[in-house]
Amino acid sequence: MPNVITDFINKPLLPFNSEGVDFLWEVTSKDTDLIKTRCGGEEFFIQVKSRTPKFIIKGEKLSRPSQVIFLQRTLMEYAKKAECNILFQNALPSSNRTEIKNPIIKEIDFFAQNFIFDKELFLEIGFGSGRHLLYQAKNNPDKLLIGIEIHRPSIEQSAKQCDIMGLKNVILINYDSRILMEFLRSNSVSKIFIHFPVPWDKKPHRRVISPYFTDEALRVLKIGGTLELRTDSEEYCKYALDIFMQNPQTDIRILKNFNLEINSKYEDRWKRLKKNIYDITLTNTKLSSDNSALSRLHFDFLNNIDKIRQNFTPKLFRGGNFFVHFEEMYAGYNRVVIKAAFGAYDRAEHMFIVAEEDKISYFPNGAYATAANKAAHEVIKKWLNG
Numbered sequence: 001m002p003n004v005i006t007d008f009i010n011k012p013l014l015p016f017n018s019e020g021v022d023f024l025w026e027v028t029s030k031d032t033d034l035i036k037t038r039c040g041g042e043e044f045f046i047q048v049k050s051r052t053p054k055f056i057i058k059g060e061k062l063s064r065p066s067q068v069i070f071l072q073r074t075l076m077e078y079a080k081k082a083e084c085n086i087l088f089q090n091a092l093p094s095s096n097r098t099e100i101k102n103p104i105i106k107e108i109d110f111f112a113q114n115f116i117f118d119k120e121l122f123l124e125i126g127f128g129s130g131r132h133l134l135y136q137a138k139n140n141p142d143k144l145l146i147g148i149e150i151h152r153p154s155i156e157q158s159a160k161q162c163d164i165m166g167l168k169n170v171i172l173i174n175y176d177s178r179i180l181m182e183f184l185r186s187n188s189v190s191k192i193f194i195h196f197p198v199p200w201d202k203k204p205h206r207r208v209i210s211p212y213f214t215d216e217a218l219r220v221l222k223i224g225g226t227l228e229l230r231t232d233s234e235e236y237c238k239y240a241l242d243i244f245m246q247n248p249q250t251d252i253r254i255l256k257n258f259n260l261e262i263n264s265k266y267e268d269r270w271k272r273l274k275k276n277i278y279d280i281t282l283t284n285t286k287l288s289s290d291n292s293a294l295s296r297l298h299f300d301f302l303n304n305i306d307k308i309r310q311n312f313t314p315k316l317f318r319g320g321n322f323f324v325h326f327e328e329m330y331a332g333y334n335r336v337v338i339k340a341a342f343g344a345y346d347r348a349e350h351m352f353i354v355a356e357e358d359k360i361s362y363f364p365n366g367a368y369a370t371a372a373n374k375a376a377h378e379v380i381k382k383w384l385n386g
């Protein structure tokens with residue numbers, strides 16, 4: 001991530017604007033200043049960390065902007081205004097051009113609208129190189145392929161391949177599939193593909209497959225719709241099968257070493273090593289009730305900033321299927337910012353709670369009212385209200 005290292009800094013008074021970059025306000029915790037900024041129409045935090053006798057100016061990873069050039073410009077403008085004696089920097093933009101985001105790459109707000117798609121839906125979770133996703137899109141032009149992936153370079157590469165191949169029936173999103181599932185309408189998906197997920201043998205809580213995920217997958221699948229798990233891990237196969245079998249009405253098919261029309265690069269590797277490949281296909285057999293669109297969580301009260309500032313200590317609350325962890329507080333003249341993690345244990349939200357004189361909000365993008373988030377939000381409200 002871009003940063004600037006200096007042995008001198010003359011911290012400027014905020015707010016100010018420099019070459020189109022807005023520096024809005026700052027809050028402080030221990031040896032770190034957190035500065036809210038705006039560049040390219042996006043708001044995010046940068047940090048000034050004291051590492052005696054040096055200072056490090058860098059982006060804050062939870063709120064980083066969509067394009068690195070916005071962060072680079074912001075860091076260099078702040079360093080200029082603060083009269084820094086720069087010892088090192090990797091934040092000088094190579095050009096002033098911003099990238100145009102590929103329209104097939106969507107944000108979560110797109111799915112929060114909860115509208116009905118005009119095509120039959122196929123969903124692929126963790127599509128990696130995109131071989132299988134692109135194959136399905138090319139051979140099913142009347143279907144809409146939604147690809148979910150947490151590895152940004154894989155998304156960008158697959159988006160380029162879609163352009164090269166002229167595919168117009170693909171949507172890609174960089175998001176946690178375990179959360180995204182709650183945004184999809186009931187009985188709206190025909191196929192869910194999960195091919196060669198990371199086994200996470202030592203951290204099973206990080207696996208995509210879980211009892212809750214399976215319930216959500218069956219909810220979004222049409223009657224006769226299928227979830228197809230393909231893995232080289234016998235342990236993962238047994239683990240998933242055990243979870244699938246917990247459903248009271250279950251239609252499961254298990255195959256071993258059957259070939260598909262298209263192989264992923266991982267599958268090619270496993271076959272060269274003569275590893276076994278396992279397929280489990282779970283078919284939905286029942287109609288689920290309609291779900292409502294997910295709204296954003298909001299605060300319906302004002303708070304006592306001085307009381308929060310005086311009483312804050314890092315704290316962890318545990319619920320049955322959710323948690324809240326208040327990690328750190330940054331304080332300013334008329335606001336406090338709390339770094340927090342909350343929501344479901346296996347798919348937590350990480351963001352800031354910004355408490356100002358006239359409002360409280362989640363930053364940077366707000367939090368949606370998933371089941372776990374709603375439960376956590378009630379704890380947060382009670383704690384803030386003291």
